[in-house]
Every structure is written in structure tokens, then in C-alpha cells.
Amino acid sequence: MKQLMRLAVVIIAVSAILLVTISRLNVSQGYSGGNTLTVYNWGDYIDPAVIDAFEKETGITVIYETFDSNEAMMTKIQQGGTSYDVAVPSEYTIEKMQEEDLLLPLDHSKLPNLKNIDSRFMDLPFDPGNEYSVPYFWGTVGIVYNSKQLDGMTFDSWADLWDPSLENKIVLIDGAREIMGMGLNSLYYSLNDTDPDHLQEAYDKLVSLKPNVRALLGDENKLLMASGEVSIGITWSGDASEIMSENEDLDYVVPEEGSNLWFDNMVIPKTAKNVDAAHKFINFMLDPKIAAQNTEYVSYSTPNKEALQYMPEEMVNDERFYPSPELTDRLEVYENLGQENLAHYNELFLKFKME
Amino acid sequence: MENKTTRNLYTIPYVIWIAFFVIAPILLVLYYSFQDINGDFSLTNYRNFFTPIYLEMTLSSFWYAFLITLIALLFAYPTAYLLTKLKHKQLWLLLIIVPSWINLLLKAYAFLGIFGTYGMANTFLETIGIGSKQLLFTDFSFVFVSVYIFIPFMILPIFNALDKLNPTYLDAANDLGASRWTTFRRIVFPLTIDGVKAGCQITFIPALSLFMLTRLIAGSQVITLGTAIEQQFLVTQNWGMGSTIAVFLIIFMFIIMFATGTKRRRARG
Numbered sequence: 001m002k003q004l005m006r007l008a009v010v011i012i013a014v015s016a017i018l019l020v021t022i023s024r025l026n027v028s029q030g031y032s033g034g035n036t037l038t039v040y041n042w043g044d045y046i047d048p049a050v051i052d053a054f055e056k057e058t059g060i061t062v063i064y065e066t067f068d069s070n071e072a073m074m075t076k077i078q079q080g081g082t083s084y085d086v087a088v089p090s091e092y093t094i095e096k097m098q099e100e101d102l103l104l105p106l107d108h109s110k111l112p113n114l115k116n117i118d119s120r121f122m123d124l125p126f127d128p129g130n131e132y133s134v135p136y137f138w139g140t141v142g143i144v145y146n147s148k149q150l151d152g153m154t155f156d157s158w159a160d161l162w163d164p165s166l167e168n169k170i171v172l173i174d175g176a177r178e179i180m181g182m183g184l185n186s187l188y189y190s191l192n193d194t195d196p197d198h199l200q201e202a203y204d205k206l207v208s209l210k211p212n213v214r215a216l217l218g219d220e221n222k223l224l225m226a227s228g229e230v231s232i233g234i235t236w237s238g239d240a241s242e243i244m245s246e247n248e249d250l251d252y253v254v255p256e257e258g259s260n261l262w263f264d265n266m267v268i269p270k271t272a273k274n275v276d277a278a279h280k281f282i283n284f285m286l287d288p289k290i291a292a293q294n295t296e297y298v299s300y301s302t303p304n305k306e307a308l309q310y311m312p313e314e315m316v317n318d319e320r321f322y323p324s325p326e327l328t329d330r331l332e333v334y335e336n337l338g339q340e341n342l343a344h345y346n347e348l349f350l351k352f353k354m355e
Numbered sequence: 356m357e358n359k360t361t362r363n364l365y366t367i368p369y370v371i372w373i374a375f376f377v378i379a380p381i382l383l384v385l386y387y388s389f390q391d392i393n394g395d396f397s398l399t400n401y402r403n404f405f406t407p408i409y410l411e412m413t414l415s416s417f418w419y420a421f422l423i424t425l426i427a428l429l430f431a432y433p434t435a436y437l438l439t440k441l442k443h444k445q446l447w448l449l450l451i452i453v454p455s456w457i458n459l460l461l462k463a464y465a466f467l468g469i470f471g472t473y474g475m476a477n478t479f480l481e482t483i484g485i486g487s488k489q490l491l492f493t494d495f496s497f498v499f500v501s502v503y504i505f506i507p508f509m510i511l512p513i514f515n516a517l518d519k520l521n522p523t524y525l526d527a528a529n530d531l532g533a534s535r536w537t538t539f540r541r542i543v544f545p546l547t548i549d550g551v552k553a554g555c556q557i558t559f560i561p562a563l564s565l566f567m568l569t570r571l572i573a574g575s576q577v578i579t580l581g582t583a584i585e586q587q588f589l590v591t592q593n594w595g596m597g598s599t600i601a602v603f604l605i606i607f608m609f610i611i612m613f614a615t616g617t618k619r620r621r622a623r624g
Contacts, residue, residue, distance in 0.1 A: 346593075350586065
């Protein structure tokens with residue numbers, strides 16, 4: 001009993017010392033002072049040097065946190081434990097967050113650099129007039145393939161994936177919207193289709209692809225494609241460009257039937273405490289030179305028209321990652337289909353996986 | 356009198372713990388399971404559970420959990436038996452337990468490399484002349500890795516049971532002319548059945564709800580109830596349906612606990 005008490009006292013004392021140390025450290029780093037900015041972004045999605053530059057220029061301390069799915073990010077903002085000042089959700093999540101009243105409107109007078117954004121990426125259906133969001137990066141969904149392992153085979157449409165010679169070779173993304181969307185697109189339907197008959201057709205079409213499917217994976221497929229373990233993958237353009245820089249045999253194509261065009265956008269959530277600094281940060285990220293530097297690091301496609309001139313030419317002229325307007329016209333942005341339709345998508349996707 | 360009050364005082368942390376971290380979450384899960392996608396009270400989730408898709412999923416979860424438990428038991432019993440006969444048995448036991456201290460995710464990633472087309476397993480198969488096979492993303496690799504992960508938990512209780520076995524019983528059986536097989540069947544196995552039951556429980560129940568390995572090792576081709584719960588919560592954001600699956604999982608676990616429950620009727624040293 002006595003020993004137990006002594007142990008308890010020791011634990012409490014140690015905790016108290018740690019608590020004091022933490023608050024001391026926080027003060028010295030300016031965390032508990034007023035001038036901080038909490039940024040909530042996807043993992044590995046910013047050049048750390050850009051954050052340093054921002055801190056130096058404005059004297060604002062940036063606290064940087066990351067998430068790995070839109071849903072997880074939204075749940076955390078809803079619960080409001082941390083006061084995030086800037087977040088980077090994808091387009092359909094912005095619609096959802098707007099519905100749930102989780103966003104603050106942007107003050108465009110504080111964002112003079114907004115003029116640098118290519119006009120075809122402004123005023124999109126998910127956020128008319130860019131009232132709540134500014135595009136950060138954009139991209140497509142397509143096929144990455146290793147032509148060397150496939151005897152020089154090339155791809156230009158989703159239909160090519162059904163080739164019987166590809167048995168057990170394809171790795172898909174483990175995402176209901178992406179894969180159901182691929183099924184719908186291969187039948188020339190919209191990837192926002194909610195007609196149950198069309199979805200059933202897409203499901204049947206996908207089931208006939210199953211013999212060619214080796215696995216459905218998340219981020220692991222980057223590793224497996226780069227090492228040559230997997231020869232065909234369905235993935236996002238940004239991931240594709242990342243693994244293509246590691247393995248030269250890989251190529252990327254956006255299928256001709258159509259595909260997904262996606263945007264990740266900077267927003268200011270309702271939880272923001274430092275709205276002024278949040279505007280400064282967004283405006284800073286829209287600066288052409290900063291955007292160019294950031295794009296070179298992240299290797300996704302930037303919507304910043306003025307930044308293109310500061311980037312290496314082979315990057316800007318790469319049609320695979322900066323597709324022509326006529327191709328992007330055939331691509332579609334995910335719409336928020338509502339809970340019920342999403343549940344139906346997921347049910348079919350789950351059934352497809354169990355086949 | 357004072358003794359009793361202090362004893363009651365000691366139970367306070369236990370009661371608080373159970374109330375907040377066991378009973379309250381279960382009640383919450385139960386509460387959510389009666390909410391449909393719009394947050395209204397309904398039984399739709401329970402109706403959905405009895406559709407072919409979820410029933411099939413339940414069956415396949417049970418089948419894989421059964422396979423994993425059975426194979427783990429087949430390897431664990433002889434291993435545990437061998438361990439009790441060794442000179443430094445505690446050290447050997449420790450060596451078997453040590454890998455279970457490593458994070459599950461790291462081990463899963465290691466197997467991605469080992470089972471890969473150019474991995475160690477295939478290099479070995481090539482050298483012995485079988486030729487390389489596709490190992491990754493198959494049922495075989497899923498069961499293999501799961502057994503590897505659960506086997507220490509199966510060995511431990513069986514080892515303890517075997518270790519406690521009074522050796523004079525074996526001598527007695529031998530003196531009375533029982534063959535080794537009869538001794539095992541009539542004496543050793545019945546006396547260690549509690550260890551086997553405990554091992555099966557610790558293996559079967561988590562195996563039912565495995566979800567990370569189904570994606571990493573089985574390439575999402577094996578769908579368990581755990582995978583379905585993860586998807587309902589994180590992707591569909593249909594917490595009601597996720598909770599309903601969890602409720603059934605809890606019910607199944609209780610049934611298994613009762614079916615394999617160890618009755619403490621024999622007091623053993």
C-alpha cells in the first residue's frame with residue numbers, strides 16, 4: 001500500500017513537471033501567443049521551405065497538421081477540438097462542408113493574387129463565385145502502366161483494361177467513387193450517374209473485369225508500381241507523376257471515354273481563430289513564384305497560370321499532367337450525390353470486391 | 356468493517372473504467388445502430404444486415420477466422436509441447452513472443468516485400484525448382500500472415516497449461532500400460548483443454564474482425580466484417596450501419612465466449 005502511494009506521488013510529480021515544461025516550450029515557440037496559424041493539409045502536400053518563407057515574411061508561426069482522407073478531416077473539424085485556420089478539402093467535400101455550415105466566406109479583397117488562377121478553374125459548380133474556396137492543386141484519374149513489362153502495349157481507353165491478356169495484372173484504387181466511376185465511364189455514362197439501372201450495368205461490367213484484377217489497394221500501390229511488382233494501376237495523376245519519376249518504364253494516360261477531374265482547395269473552416277492570417281497564407285500560396293516552387297516539390301498540377309512561366313518547360317508542356325482544354329472538357333468533377341446514393345455506390349463496390 | 360470500506364474504495368477505479376470505457380461505448384454503438392442514414396430511429400440497418408451481401412460476408416469472416424484458428428492450433432500445440440521439454444524454456448518462449456511486440460503494420464509491410472514477385476519467398480521457390488508463384492494478394496498469403504501474427508497468442512496459454520501438468524500423471528499412465536497416444540488422448544489433452552480454449556478465443560475473436568491485413572495482404576479480395584465496419588464509418592459515413600455490424604460482431608463474440616467458456620470447477624495448483 002505504502003509503495004503504491006509512493007508510486008502514485010512520483011507519477012503525479014513527473015506529470016506536473018512535464019506539464020510545466022510543455023507550456024514553457026509552447027511559450028518559447030510562440031504557440032500560445034496570438035500570432036499562430038494552424039494549417040490542415042494532406043500528407044506530403046506542401047514544400048516545407050514554402051512554410052518557412054511564409055513565417056519569415058509575415059512573422060506568423062505556422063502549425064502544420066496532416067490528414068489522409070476528406071472524411072477524417074471533416075469529422076475532426078466538425079468536432080472542433082483544434083482550431084484549424086486553413087484546410088485543403090476536395091471539391092465534393094466542400095459542398096458537404098457548406099451544407100453543414102462549416103466554412104467561412106473568403107474576403108476577396110484580401111486575396112489580390114486570386115487573379116493568377118486560370119479562369120477555367122474558377123467559378124466551378126461546387127463553389128460558384130469561389131465564395132468559400134480557392135483551388136490549390138488539380139488532377140485527373142487514369143491508368144499508369146509499365147509498357148516494358150507488357151511487351152510494348154499501350155493504353156488509351158478504359159476498354160483496353162478488359163483485354164484477356166491482362167489476367168491478374170491490374171491494381172485498382174480502393175475507392176468506391178473512383179472504381180464505380182470507372183465502370184460508368186467505360187459505358188460512356190456520367191460518373192455522377194445515380195440511375196440504379198446504369199449503376200447495375202456498371203457493376204456487371206466491373207465484375208467482368210474481375211479476372212484481370214489482382215488487388216485493390218491504397219497508397220501501397222505507389223510502392224508496388226515503382227518497384228515493378230505491379231504492371232498496371234488505376235490511380236490519381238499526382239501519384240502517377242511521383243512514381244514515374246522513380247521508374248522510367250511507367251507511363252500515364254487519361255482514358256478517352258472520360259474520367260474524373262478533381263480539385264483540392266484551400267478553405268477557411270468555421271473553427272478558424274486567426275482569419276486574417278488565414279487570408280494572408282492563402283494569398284501567399286497564390287503568389288506565382290511560391291506556387292511554382294511548391295508545384296515542383298509536390299509534382300501535382302497547379303491551377304496557377306502565372307506560376308507556369310517559373311516552372312521547368314518539360315513539366316508544363318507535359319500533356320499527361322497539363323492536359324489540353326479539349327480533354328479536360330470531357331472530364332467530370334465529382335458531385336456530392338447525397339448520403340443515400342453514396343451508400344448505394346458503396347454497397348455495389350463492396351459486392352464487387354467480394355466477387 | 357474498515358476492511359470492507361477500503362475494499363469498496365479499491366473497486367471505484369475498476370467500476371469507473373468499466374462504466375466509461377466498456378459499457379458506455381457499447382450502449383453508444385447500440386444507440387447508433389438504430390439510426391438510419393438520416394439520423395431517424397429505424398430498424399432498416401438490421402433489415403439490411405439480413406441481405407445476402409452481409410450474410411455472405413459474415414460467413415466468409417467465420418470461415419477465414421476458423422481456418423486461421425485451426426492452423427494456428429495445429430502448429431501451436433506441438434510447439435508448446437516441445438517448449439515445455441526444453442532446458443531454457445522461458446528463454447525460448449520469450450523468443451517466440453518477441454515478434455509480437457513489433458507493430459502489426461510494419462510486419463504487414465515486411466510481408467509485401469517477402470511475398471513479392473522478386474521477394475525472398477519466390478527466390479527460394481525458384482532455387483528449389485518449383486518456380487515463382489504469385490503469392491501476394493491470395494487467400495494463402497492472407498491466412499499465412501494471419502496465422503503468423505496470432506500464433507504467439509495461441510502458444511502462450513497452451514504452454515502454461517502443459518507446463519502446469521503434473522508429470523506424475525504421465526508416469527502413472529505409463530506404469531498402467533497406456534500407449535503414448537492413449538496417454539495424450541486421455542490424460543494430456545483433457546487436462547490442457549482450458550489452455551486450448553483460451554488460445555482459440557484469443558485467436559478467433561480478433562481474426563473475425565481483421566481489417567488492415569485484408570487490404571495489405573489480401574488486396575481487398577477478402578472482405579471481413581471488420582472491413583465493412585471500417586468502410587461504413589470512414590467512407591460511406593453511415594455510422595448506423597457500421598454500428599449494426601459491430602452489434603452483430605459483439606453478439607457473435609459473446610456466443611463464442613460462452614461456447615468455449617472455461618468453467619472453473621477443478622481447483623488446480
